[in-house]
Amino acid sequence: MKIYDLPDARGHFGPYGGTFVAETLIAALDELRLNYLRLKDDPKFKEELAYELAHYVGRPSPIYFARRMTELAGGAQIFLKREDLNHTGAHKVNNTVGQAMVARHMGKPRIIAETGAGQHGVASATVAARYGMECVVYMGSEDVKRQAQNVYRMKLLGATVVPVESGSKTLKDALNEAMRDWVTNVQNTFYIIGTVAGPHPYPMMVRDFNSIVGKECLTQMPEMCGRQPDAVLACVGGGSNAMGIFHPYIPYEEVRLIGVEAGGEGIATGKHSASLSAGTPGVLHGNRTYLLQDENGQIIETHSVSAGLDYPGVGPEHAWLKDSGRAEYVNVTDDEALQAFHDLCRHEGIIPALESSHALAYAMKLAKEMRPDQIILVNLSGRGDKDMATVAERMGMTL
Amino acid sequence: MSRIARTFEQLAAQGRSALIPFFTAGDPDPESAVPFMRAMVKGGADIIELGVPFSDPIADGPVIQRSSERALKHGVSLRRVIEMARTYRKEDQKTPLVLMGYANPIEQMGFEHFADTAKEAGVDGVLVVDYPPEECERLVEVLRSRDIDTIFLLSPTSTNERVEAVGKLASGYVYYVSLRGVTGAANIDTQDVAQHVERIRQHVSVPVGVGFGIRDGETAHVISKIADAVVIGSRIVLTIEESANGEAAVPRIEVLLREFREAMDRSQKTVSLGSGKTT
Ligand SMILES: Cc1ncc(COP(=O)(O)O)c(C=O)c1O
Numbered sequence: 001m002k003i004y005d006l007p008d009a010r011g012h013f014g015p016y017g018g019t020f021v022a023e024t025l026i027a028a029l030d031e032l033r034l035n036y037l038r039l040k041d042d043p044k045f046k047e048e049l050a051y052e053l054a055h056y057v058g059r060p061s062p063i064y065f066a067r068r069m070t071e072l073a074g075g076a077q078i079f080l081k082r083e084d085l086n087h088t089g090a091h092k093v094n095n096t097v098g099q100a101m102v103a104r105h106m107g108k109p110r111i112i113a114e115t116g117a118g119q120h121g122v123a124s125a126t127v128a129a130r131y132g133m134e135c136v137v138y139m140g141s142e143d144v145k146r147q148a149q150n151v152y153r154m155k156l157l158g159a160t161v162v163p164v165e166s167g168s169k170t171l172k173d174a175l176n177e178a179m180r181d182w183v184t185n186v187q188n189t190f191y192i193i194g195t196v197a198g199p200h201p202y203p204m205m206v207r208d209f210n211s212i213v214g215k216e217c218l219t220q221m222p223e224m225c226g227r228q229p230d231a232v233l234a235c236v237g238g239g240s241n242a243m244g245i246f247h248p249y250i251p252y253e254e255v256r257l258i259g260v261e262a263g264g265e266g267i268a269t270g271k272h273s274a275s276l277s278a279g280t281p282g283v284l285h286g287n288r289t290y291l292l293q294d295e296n297g298q299i300i301e302t303h304s305v306s307a308g309l310d311y312p313g314v315g316p317e318h319a320w321l322k323d324s325g326r327a328e329y330v331n332v333t334d335d336e337a338l339q340a341f342h343d344l345c346r347h348e349g350i351i352p353a354l355e356s357s358h359a360l361a362y363a364m365k366l367a368k369e370m371r372p373d374q375i376i377l378v379n380l381s382g383r384g385d386k387d388m389a390t391v392a393e394r395m396g397m398t399l
Numbered sequence: 400m401s402r403i404a405r406t407f408e409q410l411a412a413q414g415r416s417a418l419i420p421f422f423t424a425g426d427p428d429p430e431s432a433v434p435f436m437r438a439m440v441k442g443g444a445d446i447i448e449l450g451v452p453f454s455d456p457i458a459d460g461p462v463i464q465r466s467s468e469r470a471l472k473h474g475v476s477l478r479r480v481i482e483m484a485r486t487y488r489k490e491d492q493k494t495p496l497v498l499m500g501y502a503n504p505i506e507q508m509g510f511e512h513f514a515d516t517a518k519e520a521g522v523d524g525v526l527v528v529d530y531p532p533e534e535c536e537r538l539v540e541v542l543r544s545r546d547i548d549t550i551f552l553l554s555p556t557s558t559n560e561r562v563e564a565v566g567k568l569a570s571g572y573v574y575y576v577s578l579r580g581v582t583g584a585a586n587i588d589t590q591d592v593a594q595h596v597e598r599i600r601q602h603v604s605v606p607v608g609v610g611f612g613i614r615d616g617e618t619a620h621v622i623s624k625i626a627d628a629v630v631i632g633s634r635i636v637l638t639i640e641e642s643a644n645g646e647a648a649v650p651r652i653e654v655l656l657r658e659f660r661e662a663m664d665r666s667q668k669t670v671s672l673g674s675g676k677t678t
Pocket residue numbers: 090091092117118119120194195196235236237238239240241242307308309353355356381382383
């Protein structure tokens with residue numbers, strides 16, 4: 001087993017990651033980094049976090065053998081890590097619980113978050129309610145329109161949702177606006193970033209909080225099938241659910257790690273969100289990573305049927321795992337993801353998130369090429385209740 | 400000696416501070432950039448900061464965000480902004496030009512190619528908002544080898560250690576951002592600024608400019624007695640936005656700059672300039 005200990009002290013994963021922010025934010029990031037480094041190994045903090053994850057989130061999440069999907073694919077056995085069964089319905093809450101606890105220890109009474117689909121916004125509003133904190137969620141005005149249900153959920157939970165009108169009015173602009181809020185209000189405010197992106201220490205911290213997913217799998221898989229899987233699959237938007245399940249498996253070199261990006265209407269059409277498959281390195285949102293950009297370095301608009309994958313960048317650790325060859329990155333189209341969505345509904349009685357359906361779609365393809373004694377583990381990152389309107393619309397119905 | 404250093408030296412000899420206007424190049428249209436620069440110098444500008452539009456201007460408030468969006472609608476790129484500098488340089492060999500923007504357009508162009516093109520066009524300095532000193536040693540090297548100054552931001556929360564690190568890399572001048580926040584936010588506390596500028600001078604040998612939040616002559620006057628340069632950004636961009644078109648903005652920019660210039664020059668400064676140390 002090779003030792004893997006990235007990032008370095010300044011947040012670099014090879015040439016990626018780092019701290020590309022204006023001087024005005026450096027002190028806030030230093031404060032966060034020092035507090036996080038202190039807390040993460042503090043036995044009392046670890047105990048508190050374990051309690052929250054067990055009693056509030058409902059961990060550990062089970063692993064489920066998808067027998068009928070396996071039969072449908074006709075090859076390798078498909079297992080699902082059931083992050084959809086968490087409180088709030090996705091892996092996102094693993095991270096928001098962790099960061100909210102850091103915020104509490106730092107004495108910050110106000111939390112802010114960015115959100116695209118609304119899942120991270122809901123998970124942030126949830127923990128803010130749980131800990132009695134003020135919560136402001138930035139959301140592109142286009143997304144506010146598209147995700148009305150999640151906007152209402154956040155409001156029910158007591159959060160203020162601020163529509164963002166700048167730029168493309170989507171997730172990346174919401175992140176910009178949250179950063180602007182943070183730099184202005186840093187004295188009383190903690191910024192909970194929703195994925196493994198942003199400046200150091202965010203990519204590391206969000207990964208650490210989500211790696212509970214992979215750690216559980218390391219013990220659950222041998223218990224269930226006597227060994228570790230041959231391949232671990234996860235969808236990649238910003239990359240937090242994928243990093244969460246990949247990270248503990250990085251030293252297990254015989255286990256393939258496969259990230260599945262949103263191919264949208266196909267890479268050739270330009271309407272996709274596949275930063276690793278089709279992007280080039282650059283600097284956005286405080287780190288160096290693969291980006292979807294034009295020849296002048298302007299960030300371009302992205303597309304995916306799943307709002308949670310609709311992001312022009314990707315966490316810097318994925319950029320490093322790609323270049324180093326430790327992980328592979330592929331993409332599936334909107335249509336392929338929808339097919340997998342319907343298949344899982346009909347064959348297993350599980351309604352998956354459209355994001356997770358991307359990983360599932362690739363698992364079905366890959367399984368066909370593998371032997372029946374081989375094992376694929378898919379991170380089922382969330383449930384699909386939030387996607388009812390989108391799926392119905394694609395089928396020509398309105399709810 | 401670089402054009403920037405020479406400018407500060409001459410001003411120091413006269414006991415004056417530099418007036419540095421900022422605007423987003425290409426706002427409201429690419430044709431206006433050169434007439435704007437001309438008007439700024441006529442109004443009394445000593446150095447011009449040309450903002451390079453970026454799709455994700457994370458450190459900017461709404462006023463400069465909107466200006467960036469207007470420029471991007473015309474497809475204004477880093478290359479195009481360098482061309483604007485080249486055109487203006489043909490008629491004015493004296494006024495230093497500084498490019499101010501975000502990292503990604505430079506990353507995409509490539510450091511060497513960017514530095515060569517900028518140098519050849521007559522650009523004197525580069526300020527990259529999201530390159531703190533620890534992330535841009537290589538760019539500084541590439542720029543230095545072409546005699547282009549790298550200008551850094553410093554903030555109220557910069558520790559002495561960081562100010563020192565910036566002092567080692569910076570040339571031209573350093574830019575003290577007087578606010579906790581984004582560009583164009585609230586008004587600034589001049590007493591607080593005075594204390595921080597004093598602190599910065601202990602670690603940095605180049606001149607110290609102050610900006611973010613200066614929008615009236617009175618503030619500019621006070622700051623000019625504290626700092627070596629006064630940077631005016633959002634106030635100018637707002638004037639451009641409020642004008643019917645680029646042509647209509649030209650005389651307004653000149654008048655605005657003259658107001659700032661006169662306020663700043665109203666009486667002699669009590670601190671010496673250029674040397675970077677108070678007497
Ligand atoms: C269920 C689910 N999976 C995946 C994602 C994508 O994010 P990430 O790539 O950070 O896991 C989201 C984002 O909203 C999500 O809601």
